[in-house]
Amino acid sequence: MIVVLSGGVGAARLLRALRVVNDPRTVTAIVNVGDDLVMHGLSICPDLDTITYTLAQLNNDELGWGLRGESWRVMQELEAIGGEAWFALGDRDLATHLYRTQRLSQGATKSDVARELAVHFGVLESIQPVSDDSISTMFDTEIGPLSFQEYFVRHHHNVEVRSLSYVGASDAAPAPGVLDALSNAQRIIIAPSNPLISVAPLLAVAGIADIVRSRRDDVVAISPLIQGAALKGPADRLMRELGLQASCVGVAQYYRDFAGTMIIDELDRDRSNEISELDMQVRITTTIMANDQHARALASEVLK
Ligand code: FO1
Numbered sequence: 001m002i003v004v005l006s007g008g009v010g011a012a013r014l015l016r017a018l019r020v021v022n023d024p025r026t027v028t029a030i031v032n033v034g035d036d037l038v039m040h041g042l043s044i045c046p047d048l049d050t051i052t053y054t055l056a057q058l059n060n061d062e063l064g065w066g067l068r069g070e071s072w073r074v075m076q077e078l079e080a081i082g083g084e085a086w087f088a089l090g091d092r093d094l095a096t097h098l099y100r101t102q103r104l105s106q107g108a109t110k111s112d113v114a115r116e117l118a119v120h121f122g123v124l125e126s127i128q129p130v131s132d133d134s135i136s137t138m139f140d141t142e143i144g145p146l147s148f149q150e151y152f153v154r155h156h157h158n159v160e161v162r163s164l165s166y167v168g169a170s171d172a173a174p175a176p177g178v179l180d181a182l183s184n185a186q187r188i189i190i191a192p193s194n195p196l197i198s199v200a201p202l203l204a205v206a207g208i209a210d211i212v213r214s215r216r217d218d219v220v221a222i223s224p225l226i227q228g229a230a231l232k233g234p235a236d237r238l239m240r241e242l243g244l245q246a247s248c249v250g251v252a253q254y255y256r257d258f259a260g261t262m263i264i265d266e267l268d269r270d271r272s273n274e275i276s277e278l279d280m281q282v283r284i285t286t287t288i289m290a291n292d293q294h295a296r297a298l299a300s301e302v303l304k
């Protein structure tokens with residue numbers, strides 16, 4: 001069994017890559033829910049949906065979120081009425097949010113819905129929210145407190161952040177099966193997701209950090225930063241703003257208690273000694289997953 005601590009896009013790509021070298025039925029993704037939101041009364045779980053859509057090969061590559069072949073008629077009508085349309089919900093994607101919202105109102109949990117959607121979309125990996133309880137990543141910024149999606153989408157992650165909090169995380173219970181999966185996994189992989197807003201909310205859930213720490217020798221983390229920059233999103237900027245070094249070494253410093261091994265990109269080869277000094281093993285490969293061959297190389301390295 002392999003467990004992948006997952007945010008959205010970076011984790012989804014890694015999970016897809018793992019399929020090339022590994023049976024998907026042995027993989028569990030434990031997924032961040034800190035950027036979940038309720039909008040227009042609908043329950044939306046962006047990271048869970050990004051992973052499900054990607055593994056179903058239905059993800060919208062141009063946008064990096066949502067479904068391919070999308071249309072936007074509902075959003076256009078909503079905008080014309082004067083409704084809130086800054087968080088764009090495509091017509092196809094809306095079916096997922098309607099389904100989830102209805103099931104939650106009937107007493108189902110997020111885990112139940114994640115499982116049902118995975119079955120519907122033909123995904124064989126186990127996709128589990130880290131918790132069925134509510135967790136909200138909040139940003140204290142130069143313009144005041146912002147919810148995740150206000151920061152990320154409404155303000156295009158272009159405001160200065162002073163601190164982060166993961167509201168509800170320390171009181172949230174791990175979803176059923178999460179602690180067992182972490183205890184029993186042969187390998188735990190920290191996906192190349194944003195450490196501060198994708199992985200930290202997972203580790204903040206009661207009990208998770210302790211287990212991951214106790215499994216340190218079996219934990220492999222992949223740096224989402226290459227030559228100090230994130231491929232997508234604000235990981236580098238956020239790390240700088242919050243006093244961390246924006247580089248694969250900064251990522252390693254952040255994970256040093258949790259991961260015995262760090263995978264960094266070939267372009268960061270010259271930083272490997274600094275990571276070894278943190279008492280971590282270093283493996284070097286291409287981490288961008290730009291094509292199938294590169295994805296396979298990373299997946300093989302992760303499972304070595
Ligand atoms: N990201 C955007 O940049 N703009 C959007 O309008 C937007 C809508 C959206 C709707 C559903 C969904 O599941 C994701 C959506 N995302 C959107 C992506 C998402 O908010 C972020 O990329 C993640 O939360 C970061 O992991």
